Amino acid sequence: MPSRVIAASYDMSAGLVTQQPSSSRRRRPRLGRLLLIALALAFLGVFLALPLLAVFLQALAMGVGAYLSAISDPMAWAAIKLTLQVAATAVPLNLVFGLAAAWAIAKFNFWGKSALITLIDLPFAVSPVIAGLTFILMFGAHGWFGGYLRAHHIRVVFAVPGIVIATIFVTFPFIARELIPIMQAQGKDDEETALSLGASGWQTFCRVTLPNIRWGLLYGVLLCNARAMGEFGAVSVVSGHVRGLTNTLPLHVEILYNEYNFVGAFAVASLLALLALLTLAGKSFLEWRQPELRHAARGPRDRTRRERT
Amino acid sequence: MSIELRGVTKQFGEFAAVVNINLDVPTGALIALLGPSGCGKTTLLRIIAGLETPDQGQVLFDGQDATRWLIRDRKVGFVFQHYALFRHMTVFENVAFGLKVRPRRERPTSAELRKKVRSLLELVQLSWASDRYPAQLSGGQRQRVALARALAVDPAVLLLDEPFGALDSQVRHELRRWLRRLHDELHFTSVFVTHDQQEAIEVADAIVVLNRGRIEQSGIPGEIYDLPVSSFVHRFLGQVNELPVQRRQGRAYLGPLDISVNAATASDGRESIALIRPHEIEIGPETAGWSATVVAVRVIGPIVRLLLCAEGQPVNEPLEAEIGRERYEAERFATGQQVGLRFRRWKVYPLDAVDSTPADAAT
Amino acid sequence: MMDTRATPIELEFHKPRPVLPGFKMTLGYTMAYLSLLVLIPLSAVFIRSLGLGWDHFWEIVTDPRVVASLRLSFGASLIAASINALFGLLVAWVLVRYTFPFRRLIDAIVDLPFALPTAVAGIALTSLYAPNGWLGAALRPLGIKVAYTPLGIVVALTFIGLPFVVRTLQPVLEDLDREVEQAAATLGASAAQAFVRVVLPALWPAMLTGFALAFARAVGEYGSVIFIAGNMPMKSEIAPLLIVTKLEQYDYAGATAIAVVMLVLSFALMLGINALQNWTLSRHGAR
Numbered sequence: 004m005p006s007r008v009i010a011a012s013y014d015m016s017a018g019l020v021t022q023q024p025s026s027s028r029r030r031r032p033r034l035g036r037l038l039l040i041a042l043a044l045a046f047l048g049v050f051l052a053l054p055l056l057a058v059f060l061q062a063l064a065m066g067v068g069a070y071l072s073a074i075s076d077p078m079a080w081a082a083i084k085l086t087l088q089v090a091a092t093a094v095p096l097n098l099v100f101g102l103a104a105a106w107a108i109a110k111f112n113f114w115g116k117s118a119l120i121t122l123i124d125l126p127f128a129v130s131p132v133i134a135g136l137t138f139i140l141m142f143g144a145h146g147w148f149g150g151y152l153r154a155h156h157i158r159v160v161f162a163v164p165g166i167v168i169a170t171i172f173v174t175f176p177f178i179a180r181e182l183i184p185i186m187q188a189q190g191k192d193d194e195e196t197a198l199s200l201g202a203s204g205w206q207t208f209c210r211v212t213l214p215n216i217r218w219g220l221l222y223g224v225l226l227c228n229a230r231a232m233g234e235f236g237a238v239s240v241v242s243g244h245v246r247g248l249t250n251t252l253p254l255h256v257e258i259l260y261n262e263y264n265f266v267g268a269f270a271v272a273s274l275l276a277l278l279a280l281l282t283l284a285g286k287s288f289l290e291w292r293q294p295e296l297r298h299a300a301r302g303p304r305d306r307t308r309r310e311r312t
Numbered sequence: 313m314s315i316e317l318r319g320v321t322k323q324f325g326e327f328a329a330v331v332n333i334n335l336d337v338p339t340g341a342l343i344a345l346l347g348p349s350g351c352g353k354t355t356l357l358r359i360i361a362g363l364e365t366p367d368q369g370q371v372l373f374d375g376q377d378a379t380r381w382l383i384r385d386r387k388v389g390f391v392f393q394h395y396a397l398f399r400h401m402t403v404f405e406n407v408a409f410g411l412k413v414r415p416r417r418e419r420p421t422s423a424e425l426r427k428k429v430r431s432l433l434e435l436v437q438l439s440w441a442s443d444r445y446p447a448q449l450s451g452g453q454r455q456r457v458a459l460a461r462a463l464a465v466d467p468a469v470l471l472l473d474e475p476f477g478a479l480d481s482q483v484r485h486e487l488r489r490w491l492r493r494l495h496d497e498l499h500f501t502s503v504f505v506t507h508d509q510q511e512a513i514e515v516a517d518a519i520v521v522l523n524r525g526r527i528e529q530s531g532i533p534g535e536i537y538d539l540p541v542s543s544f545v546h547r548f549l550g551q552v553n554e555l556p557v558q559r560r561q562g563r564a565y566l567g568p569l570d571i572s573v574n575a576a577t578a579s580d581g582r583e584s585i586a587l588i589r590p591h592e593i594e595i596g597p598e599t600a601g602w603s604a605t606v607v608a609v610r611v612i613g614p615i616v617r618l619l620l621c622a623e624g625q626p627v628n629e630p631l632e633a634e635i636g637r638e639r640y641e642a643e644r645f646a647t648g649q650q651v652g653l654r655f656r657r658w659k660v661y662p663l664d665a666v667d668s669t670p671a672d673a674a675t
Numbered sequence: 676m677m678d679t680r681a682t683p684i685e686l687e688f689h690k691p692r693p694v695l696p697g698f699k700m701t702l703g704y705t706m707a708y709l710s711l712l713v714l715i716p717l718s719a720v721f722i723r724s725l726g727l728g729w730d731h732f733w734e735i736v737t738d739p740r741v742v743a744s745l746r747l748s749f750g751a752s753l754i755a756a757s758i759n760a761l762f763g764l765l766v767a768w769v770l771v772r773y774t775f776p777f778r779r780l781i782d783a784i785v786d787l788p789f790a791l792p793t794a795v796a797g798i799a800l801t802s803l804y805a806p807n808g809w810l811g812a813a814l815r816p817l818g819i820k821v822a823y824t825p826l827g828i829v830v831a832l833t834f835i836g837l838p839f840v841v842r843t844l845q846p847v848l849e850d851l852d853r854e855v856e857q858a859a860a861t862l863g864a865s866a867a868q869a870f871v872r873v874v875l876p877a878l879w880p881a882m883l884t885g886f887a888l889a890f891a892r893a894v895g896e897y898g899s900v901i902f903i904a905g906n907m908p909m910k911s912e913i914a915p916l917l918i919v920t921k922l923e924q925y926d927y928a929g930a931t932a933i934a935v936v937m938l939v940l941s942f943a944l945m946l947g948i949n950a951l952q953n954w955t956l957s958r959h960g961a962r
Contacts, residue, residue: 035866036773043769044781046762050834051787053809054799061802100708107701122709128941129717130895132915133934136922137716140723145927147719172712194695204696226790233792235898240919253794253898260798260902269802272795279790286790287783297846363857383860390861396854400876410862413872458858465862 058276062269073270081248082255082271085163089251090231093170097227098220101178106212109186110194123179126172134172135240138165161243166251169237174230181223185216185295218293222286229282233275313374313468313501314339315360320369322355329355331525333369342495342502344516346509348548352525353505357471360503362386373468389462391472395454397446403457404442407432410465432460435494452483459491472504476511488515509549513537521545543587543661552587553631557660564660567602567622571658583663586655590617590634594654595645601652604631606645616640622653717938724935727928735932740908741917745936748914751825752893755832760886763840764878770841771848789838793898800831801902823905828913831899836889843885847878880955887948894941 063070073079104123108116126134140146142159152159159165193215197207213220235253242249250258252275259268290297315337322329330352337343345353358364360371362383371379378386398406407429411420420428433439436456446454455475462470475491476484492515495502506512512519513533520530521544529541540546558565564572566586594601595618607630608619614637619630631653645651724732735741770782788796804811804821811822821827851874859869897915905911914937921929 039765040769040773040775043762043766047766047781047784049810050830050837051784053803054796054834055787055791057799057803057809058795061799100705103701103708104705106697107705110695111698111702113698113702119705119709122713125713125717128891128895128945130897130915130934130937132897132918133720133895133937134716136918136930136934137719139922140719140927140931141716168712172716175708175712191695198695207695208697229790233790233795235792235794236896236915239897240922253792256792256794256798257902265802268798272792272798275792275795279787279792279795282790283783283786286786287779361861363861383857384863384865386861387863388861390858392854392858394854396852396858398855398859398873409859409864409872413859413862413864413868461858461862 058269058272061265062273065266069266070270073267079255079271082250082252086232086252089167089170090228092167093174093231094224094228096171097175097178100175101182101223104179105182105186108183110191123176126176131173131236132240135169135237138169138241160241162249165241166238169241170231170234173234173237174227177227178223181219182216185219189215218289219296222289222296225282225285232278315469316372318370320359320366322364322366328525333527337501337503339501340499342517344512344519345505345522346512346519347522348507351522353522354473357473357503357505361388361390361471387468389467389470391458391462391475393474393477395458397454397457399446402443402445404429406457407461407464432464436460451479452487470500470502474505491515546587546659551590555586557584557586567624569602584660585663586658586660588655588658590632592655592657593633594656595633596652598650598652601654604651604653606647606649606651609645609647618645720931720934723931732932735929736936741933743909744912744914744917748894751828751832752890755829755836755893756886756890758833759836759840759889760882763885764844767841767844767848771845785841786838788835796834796899797902822903825911827903828900831903832893832896835896835899836893839888840885843881844878847881851877880952883948883952891941
């Protein structure tokens with residue numbers, strides 16, 4: 004610590020003379036602010052709002068009657084049913100996985116934990132088309148299990164099971180990635196307390212863990228479902244595009260569009276767009292309920308925020 | 313540069329942060345703004361810096377109305393409580409920042425810049441840290457970098473917001489002395505904010521005591537300590553004992569001691585209390601004054617604190633007296649000992665106003 | 676965590692047993708799920724391509740059409756991610772720093788590309804930018820064609836990557852210490868100078884992350900692109916489409932080879948960006 008201050012060649016009195024600045028300087032920041040807001044809104048308007056608007060306007064281009072008949076078309080119904088079926092299968096399976104993975108990762112320490120987390124993030128880094136390709140390579144006619152499946156008359160690719168599997172691949176990270184940070188942040192205290200009071204593992208899980216994570220769980224399910232119902236690339240590769248049988252809603256949109264049935268295509272698309280808006284609304288609600296959900300990374304692990312293991 | 317505040321008022325929503333402040337800071341003075349949290353001292357400092365704009369009133373620099381000037385045109389150096397150093401820049405780059413952002417005409421050449429930054433780092437004794445990052449420095453070192461950075465732009469005024477608040481007591485002590493010496497050598501005008509009355513008394517030329525957005529009292533440290541104008545100031549600077557004043561037969565008493573020094577007190581009907589500082593209590597043999605029992609003795613370095621329960625006073629509110637170490641060694645007061653109390657000085661304040669001006673005082 | 680009540684001798688000879696139950700079960704299930712779903716299928720791609728032999732693999736991969744599609748996919752993704760980095764910063768800044776009507780609503784809409792099925796986005800964008808669409812018709816007099824050209828691909832990829840940069844930057848912007856900007860102002864910096872010298876360096880790591888995420892997403896994107904791209908080989912055909920085309924022709928070898936190249940390139944790029952991030956973080960000294 005200095006016991007003596009060295010004044011050196013430093014002369015404080017040689018300050019600059021203060022000058023009266025022009026008053027117009029005050030107004031410029033406000034203009035700049037408005038400009039930035041306008042620019043940002045214009046960007047969002049062109050890239051987000053217009054496409055959304057286009058879907059609904061194109062769907063209703065020929066009037067409400069044409070819209071309704073396009074939606075109630077039997078092929079459209081079959082597609083809706085299949086989409087719902089696939090989601091109803093994939094989401095619960097992914098839910099179980101998500102809970103198991105989050106439990107293992109959040110409540111225990113083990114070697115290879117970060118490798119596991121990276122693995123869970125993998126589907127985000129893989130193109131959906133490549134995902135579909137891998138399942139064709141495994142379960143297709145010339146695939147590893149192709150012979151076995153054919154012998155037992157089981158169709159996986161170009162049939163519904165293939166679609167389900169492809170959907171599961173693309174959507175399983177969602178629930179896990181929402182639950183892991185939440186459960187990590189909550190720690191083990193509550194569960195250890197329950198155990199010390201005599202609860203079994205299952206009781207602890209059902210009565211203590213689940214209630215603690217319910218908003219994060221809903222959030223993950225919401226996102227998982229949205230993606231499951233809307234998946235296109237991976238499903239397109241494995242489905243075989245058989246109308247009425249292996250056509251999900253997004254695939255049906257493609258078929259109608261390629262047939263130049265624009266009203267039909269947009270009508271079906273509008274259903275999916277409504278689903279998207281509902282998902283966004285649900286998301287906002289859940290984020291309002293539990294603000295920590297707002298900033299979960301939207302892709303592979305966000306490395307700028309150091310993890311607290 | 314001198315600073316003058318005229319009628320400065322600032323509200324945040326419903327909350328009145330500062331109300332009708334009038335203040336004069338002459339060139340080259342080192343002023344402390346002292347008060348409890350929420351009293352408005354930081355708001356006032358930020359108004360001077362331009363970080364807040366007053367709702368009413370004027371801020372004058374050397375007589376010029378600077379109330380609406382932008383922050384960067386005010387040429388004030390501001391040292392934040394938590395330093396606000398640029399984390400991604402080295403110490404050298406932090407200090408050089410103010411010089412680098414000057415308009416082209418006023419910008420020094422890189423040789424001039426290097427010379428200036430080096431001399432500043434020498435001034436704050438951190439030349440060795442020139443290439444370090446703030447994260448690698450201790451709190452006291454970071455504070456000195458913040459100071460050097462503020463000084464680099466040749467400010468006419470230096471403003472410091474609780475500059476030593478976040479530091480250990482030993483470091484605080486040393487930095488206080490250091491800041492005072494720096495000021496004495498370089499003679500800039502300086503205003504700093506603190507809630508620590510010890511710090512204000514030790515460092516400043518003059519203290520401005522603020523409470524609830526208003527100035528309670530301003531003056532040199534000794535004056536404020538010895539001649540407080542309100543019970544708030546009296547209580548805030550240093551320790552006080554509080555005793556209710558009893559009125560009997562037209563005279564005022566503290567216990568058995570007659571304190572009515574002038575007629576005005578005697579006829580005043582309001583309830584009042586007397587504030588007495590620990591070192592203003594005289595302790596003598598039991599017969600020499602108000603009977604009291606020594607409840608506790610605490611030796612604290614050069615002073616000794618005695619807790620005394622005076623006769624007739626509630627047991628859980630003992631009086632606190634301070635005597636010098638030598639006196640204690642001579643008399644060896646012990647717990648349970650009976651002594652007699654007298655008061656050398658006291659000040660009486662009416663009880664109805666919580667923070668009020670004194671009804672009368674004694675020398 | 677370690678059982679600290681254990682004696683030293685116990686610690687040497689026994690692995691500490693976790694207090695909570697279910698570790699083996701959950702980890703086992705997780706590993707099984709991941710193996711079946713991720714590890715094995717992905718390895719199928721690599722093993723299959725290994726079976727091609729190096730010469731054949733190289734021949735497929737250096738085919739002009741394949742090279743063109745890869746260059747288009749990665750190139751367009753790079754451009755789209757850059758646009759998103761720039762405008763994402765703008766949008767994040769405006770959403771965090773300023774208040775204006777409907778801000779909450781607009782903030783929620785930013786996630787639209789995340790929630791909207793890619794096929795829906797694809798046909799919507801195409802209808803907008805087609806020569807007779809709202810925007811396509813407006814741009815036609817300027818001589819700019821968007822639909823069925825590589826420019827259309829960039830537009831679609833920009834849409835798809837939009838939320839990534841914004842959502843990565845928002846929390847960082849919100850946590851930014853305002854006092855540091857005020858300090859810069861007291862030192863004489865203008866708003867622009869303070870932004871460039873003080874704020875931007877603090878945002879840089881998050882921007883890189885957002886860029887990387889947007890880029891990764893864009894490279895593999897299929898559904899939103901194939902409608903608006905012309906899908907003409909050598910000109911506007913993206914790599915995922917080429918893979919699908921080859922699959923439809925039962926050219927598994929070709930499809931696999933392209934997939935391997937895409938995976939390897941993406942992986943290498945991610946590693947590169949990661950290294951860049953670590954270097955940037957280390958420059959700030961210990962955090």
